[in-house]
Amino acid sequence: xxxxxxxxxxxxxxxxxxxxxxxxxxxxxxxxxxxxxxxxxxxxxxxxxxxxxxxxxxxxxxxxxxxxxxxxxxxxxxxxxxxxxxxxxxxxxxxxxxxxxxxxxxxxxxxxxxxxxxxxxxxxxxxxxxxxxxxxxxxxxxxxxxxxxxxxxxxxxxxxxxxxxxxxxxxxxxxxxxxxxxxxxxxxxxxxxxxxxxxxxxxxxxxxxxxxxxxxxxxxxxxxxxxxxxxxxxxxxxxxxxxxxxxxxxxxxxxxxxxxxxxxxxxxxxxxxxxxxxxxxxxxxxxxxxxxxxxxxxxxxxxxxxxxxxxxx
Amino acid sequence: xxxxxxxxxxxxxxxxxxxxxxxxxxxxxxxxxxxxxxxxxxxxxxxxxxxxxxxxxxxxxxxxxxxxxxxxxxxxxxxxxxxxxxxxxxxxxxxxxxxxxxxxxxxxxxxxxxxxxxxxxxxxxxxxxxxxxxxxxxxxxxxxxxxxxxxxxxxxxxxxxxxxxxxxxxxxxxxxxxxxxxxxxxxxxxxxxxxxxxxxxxxxxxxxxxxxxxxxxxxxxxxxxxxxxxxxxxxxxxxxxxxxxxxxxxxxxxxxxxxxxxxxxxxxxxxxxxxxxxxxxxxxxxxxxxxxxxxxxxxx
Numbered sequence: 001x002x003x004x005x006x007x008x009x010x011x012x013x014x015x016x017x018x019x020x021x022x023x024x025x026x027x028x029x030x031x032x033x034x035x036x037x038x039x040x041x042x043x044x045x046x047x048x049x050x051x052x053x054x055x056x057x058x059x060x061x062x063x064x065x066x067x068x069x070x071x072x073x074x075x076x077x078x079x080x081x082x083x084x085x086x087x088x089x090x091x092x093x094x095x096x097x098x099x100x101x102x103x104x105x106x107x108x109x110x111x112x113x114x115x116x117x118x119x120x121x122x123x124x125x126x127x128x129x130x131x132x133x134x135x136x137x138x139x140x141x142x143x144x145x146x147x148x149x150x151x152x153x154x155x156x157x158x159x160x161x162x163x164x165x166x167x168x169x170x171x172x173x174x175x176x177x178x179x180x181x182x183x184x185x186x187x188x189x190x191x192x193x194x195x196x197x198x199x200x201x202x203x204x205x206x207x208x209x210x211x212x213x214x215x216x217x218x219x220x221x222x223x224x225x226x227x228x229x230x231x232x233x234x235x236x237x238x239x240x241x242x243x244x245x246x247x248x249x250x251x252x253x254x255x256x257x258x259x260x261x262x263x264x265x266x267x268x269x270x271x272x273x274x275x276x277x278x279x280x281x282x283x284x285x286x287x288x289x290x291x292x293x294x295x296x297x298x299x300x301x302x303x304x305x306x307x308x309x310x311x312x313x
Numbered sequence: 314x315x316x317x318x319x320x321x322x323x324x325x326x327x328x329x330x331x332x333x334x335x336x337x338x339x340x341x342x343x344x345x346x347x348x349x350x351x352x353x354x355x356x357x358x359x360x361x362x363x364x365x366x367x368x369x370x371x372x373x374x375x376x377x378x379x380x381x382x383x384x385x386x387x388x389x390x391x392x393x394x395x396x397x398x399x400x401x402x403x404x405x406x407x408x409x410x411x412x413x414x415x416x417x418x419x420x421x422x423x424x425x426x427x428x429x430x431x432x433x434x435x436x437x438x439x440x441x442x443x444x445x446x447x448x449x450x451x452x453x454x455x456x457x458x459x460x461x462x463x464x465x466x467x468x469x470x471x472x473x474x475x476x477x478x479x480x481x482x483x484x485x486x487x488x489x490x491x492x493x494x495x496x497x498x499x500x501x502x503x504x505x506x507x508x509x510x511x512x513x514x515x516x517x518x519x520x521x522x523x524x525x526x527x528x529x530x531x532x533x534x535x536x537x538x539x540x541x542x543x544x545x546x547x548x549x550x551x552x553x554x555x556x557x558x559x560x561x562x563x564x565x566x567x568x569x570x571x572x573x574x575x576x577x578x579x580x581x582x583x584x585x586x587x588x589x590x591x592x593x594x595x596x597x598x599x600x601x602x603x604x605x606x607x608x609x610x611x612x613x
Contacts (some may be wrong), residue, residue: 015451029465142585254455
């Protein structure tokens, strides 16, 4: 187990190196001289030389990556071209908004998926099962930004129940919750579909097992069986799915944050792309990638941790 | 009681004549596959008959009637430049299907070559290919796509190429797993023992057995690509206007959401139904082709 974890972490280093090299080569993909992209067309020769020196654009990619890591060790991710603010400051300001959204959505989805998935498994082939399975399948198919828009339309514009944009006032938790509900629901639709089906599948698998039959024949009440055996076994694959879902969430967050006007990482990224603010882009993508990789790694390891059968091969 | 059992057995035998019958049975019983096929076939009819079905030219702007509501001439209203929404949706399906199918084909070709190579030729080649797969997979897909498209510019060709390379990484890993499991089959071992050359084993024995399961997994990527293209277009980085696309239609609807809130509904519904159709079709097909699930379907 420990060996597996260490080998995965070691595998991380060449992967991250490729990621960094790729990010630095991006600026060279754009048509034209990268210095012109940064400075704009009307810069003087001195400015261009200065920019070339600051961003080390004439040096090989490996050297640029080296400078990046050097800065990283000093705790800096670079400075935005547009407004000279340190990238790390922008990132740290945007991060809590996205994390709150992610955790809220995840928590909400987890509970709902467990309950509804269990119901669907227990009452298999009844109308409850059909409705829940149908809904979960439909939800998988609807992309996050589409459901976000439809929710916005129904619950913010047509019936002014929830606020349209923003994060809510700083100290007011209730207000912040109100602003969280619609985006979190939009994100959770997709996750809910997958998790619900997984829970139902696990429930069915466990309920068909011999030891469950034995317990029933002893007269153990059904609810005890559902709670103690079925749900416990069902939680395991769902937890791993949550890990992977967090990774995907970072991608979907871009859309949801744009639609609901939340100043999170997704919007930071989208803005830096549209303004071609390369340091912010590189810094944000780097941090996002690290979070994504760590989330996937945790999900993998938790699977091994929670299910002893995986550990022992 | 004996009669009932005999009758049941006779019927069972009658139904089970021939393997094709078995597939047909499962096909008829599978609601998933049925609904999925209807949706996908409808989509393809719309794509092929677009010029005939669309009431207006999707590029024609009628700025006087912009953002108009449902009317007899414009069945779904007009967008912010006066273009008919229904025609935009119909022609937008062409863009989506084109990018979805061609992008998936490209991803399949790349993933098949690299995945089979990685699964068959272990060692340093496998590690290099895995490094490529993992490096690409370590980004959340949408973010990587956004970043690359923003750098190289967005056009239909660029989008297809980027999708092909990025989605080939996950698909390639799956194909590698399939290849490894096929390699363990006895007939491969027999071929090696009999002295077949590596190339023969690869092309004559491995490929035909790997392609089958791979195609089914690949089918799942068509809706993913359609969704990604719509997402890109929604952010403004997708198919360049004026080419009609569901993503750009949604974007225009979102920009005008206060003045014409109904505009986001038609492209959203079209996108959702398309993805639903492909997902149902792919899953239904996977169930029918899997012997265990097929049996369950027939018995149920």
